[in-house]
Amino acid sequence: MLKNLFSFCLFISPFLSVAQEQTVFTHADTLRGSVTPERVWWDLTYYHLKVRPNAQDSTITGSTVINYKVLQPYQTLQVDLQEPLKIEKVTQDGQTLAFKRDGNAFFIDLSKKQEKGKLESIEVFYSGRPRLARRPPWDGGVQWVPDGNGNTIISTSCQGLGSSVWWPCKDHMYDEPDSMMVSVTVPKKMTDVSNGKLRSIVENSDDTHTFNWAVVNPINNYGVNMNVANYVSWKEIYKGEKGDLPVSFYVYPENLEKAKVQFQQANKMLKAFEHWFGPYPFYEDGYKLVEVPYLGMEHQSSVTYGNGYKMGYLGRDLSKTGWGLKWDFIIIHESGHEWFANNITYKDVADMWIHESFTNYSENLYTEYYFGKEAGSDYVIGTRALIANDKPIIGPYHVNREGSRDMYYKGGNMLHTIRQVVNDDEKWRQILRGLNKTFYHQTVETAQIEGYVSKNAGRDISKVFDQYLRDTRIPVLEYSFKGNTVEYRWTNVVNGFDMPVKIKLGEGKDQFISPTSEWKTLKTKGEKTLVVDRNFYVESKGV
Numbered sequence: 001m002l003k004n005l006f007s008f009c010l011f012i013s014p015f016l017s018v019a020q021e022q023t024v025f026t027h028a029d030t031l032r033g034s035v036t037p038e039r040v041w042w043d044l045t046y047y048h049l050k051v052r053p054n055a056q057d058s059t060i061t062g063s064t065v066i067n068y069k070v071l072q073p074y075q076t077l078q079v080d081l082q083e084p085l086k087i088e089k090v091t092q093d094g095q096t097l098a099f100k101r102d103g104n105a106f107f108i109d110l111s112k113k114q115e116k117g118k119l120e121s122i123e124v125f126y127s128g129r130p131r132l133a134r135r136p137p138w139d140g141g142v143q144w145v146p147d148g149n150g151n152t153i154i155s156t157s158c159q160g161l162g163s164s165v166w167w168p169c170k171d172h173m174y175d176e177p178d179s180m181m182v183s184v185t186v187p188k189k190m191t192d193v194s195n196g197k198l199r200s201i202v203e204n205s206d207d208t209h210t211f212n213w214a215v216v217n218p219i220n221n222y223g224v225n226m227n228v229a230n231y232v233s234w235k236e237i238y239k240g241e242k243g244d245l246p247v248s249f250y251v252y253p254e255n256l257e258k259a260k261v262q263f264q265q266a267n268k269m270l271k272a273f274e275h276w277f278g279p280y281p282f283y284e285d286g287y288k289l290v291e292v293p294y295l296g297m298e299h300q301s302s303v304t305y306g307n308g309y310k311m312g313y314l315g316r317d318l319s320k321t322g323w324g325l326k327w328d329f330i331i332i333h334e335s336g337h338e339w340f341a342n343n344i345t346y347k348d349v350a351d352m353w354i355h356e357s358f359t360n361y362s363e364n365l366y367t368e369y370y371f372g373k374e375a376g377s378d379y380v381i382g383t384r385a386l387i388a389n390d391k392p393i394i395g396p397y398h399v400n401r402e403g404s405r406d407m408y409y410k411g412g413n414m415l416h417t418i419r420q421v422v423n424d425d426e427k428w429r430q431i432l433r434g435l436n437k438t439f440y441h442q443t444v445e446t447a448q449i450e451g452y453v454s455k456n457a458g459r460d461i462s463k464v465f466d467q468y469l470r471d472t473r474i475p476v477l478e479y480s481f482k483g484n485t486v487e488y489r490w491t492n493v494v495n496g497f498d499m500p501v502k503i504k505l506g507e508g509k510d511q512f513i514s515p516t517s518e519w520k521t522l523k524t525k526g527e528k529t530l531v532v533d534r535n536f537y538v539e540s541k542g543v
Ligand SMILES: [Zn+2]
Pocket: 001, 002, 003, 333, 334, 337, 355, 356, 359
């Protein structure tokens, strides 16, 4: 997902955070955010989503076929669909099933005996006027925008809110289907762009046609999207690490010229990110960049774009160093999520840092790839001004709640700091590539990422993660010169914090020291200044 507008984040979030601390989680939060007994017994294998949006009255009708494997026998199955949408009917093997609604959760009584190991299928029919996206992509839903030529542009965005805002599904991130078909029926003059590859366009007798998009890899539910407009498009082949990657671009006709120039950055992005993170994770589904009326979102294999063909973030440099204006923020950031969000996906949104910290950090790596290491460092360090340290980056589990928005800039700076600790750029790059290989197409928890980094860094990084993900304090290196020695220690840290740090005494060489919370002593040659390497996100204080 995107970062919020930083002005909003800086000025409003302190108040929001107070309100959030006092939040009492509801029954609905638990139904949505936990792996309930009605979810845990079945493993999602396939979705076929069929939708027909109706621009005249902003309604949708459609159905989802849900294929699943029975892990444990159970006779009640939970499907989610948000108000004011309604489930009309549910069938299994042609039989109509009874169901009960509890808020946004539907509990379906299965009359057929569910036997362990069997593959089963239901179809859920629904209709209604889905929630309008109030401020997409942050406050999402469905957006209906007149295009000035008598047509309606339709787009969906739903991270956090959940895909059940526009279609019936298992709306929890832990489980992904192995593949999916998205079929969208629109008027003949309009085009739908969804995820994966276009398998067919079926002409209907009622002046509509149906776009069938096939996704052959696991997909996270908020990554599924529908984009309807009078698109023009072009295709290219990117020669990447895994061979030929089909790349396509869909834009509004009036923006074709601009897009042909601006979207050349997609190839540059693929080159830089394949270098750092390994092969693009969805070669079989292709990569698409699709214009939409909102800022953008990491929809899997159909990244959406609304940055106005400007460099930076809507023309601004979030780092205020100049480097952020060298590239288009939405092309780089949202595409970075193909590796961290769509390939490696959180099970619980409390662990959203896995998506946003790594993707924020990808901006710095992109900058480094094209403009050099110092430029990358300048960029990530420049974004520190946006860190709030208001609450921990990891949020509360099992209630569909994310942690602090510090998951962006603080998370990026944490990873940049860990790179300094690893102190071996090639090893660090192999860790980033290894994460994408080891957790390829998986949903994960924080502990798995932390464990992998520690194991492959060759040292225990756990206290560093604790400090930056689970605490709001920034480590302070305290030091004191005494004769021909300097004493130093960490303060403002979690118990056992033991991060090595690079310093420079006087005009001497860079050197690593290994502070703990206890005072340690280092011999000097009479220097009277100590400077911590700027790449470490810490503070220092002479005492
Ligand atoms: Zn993001």
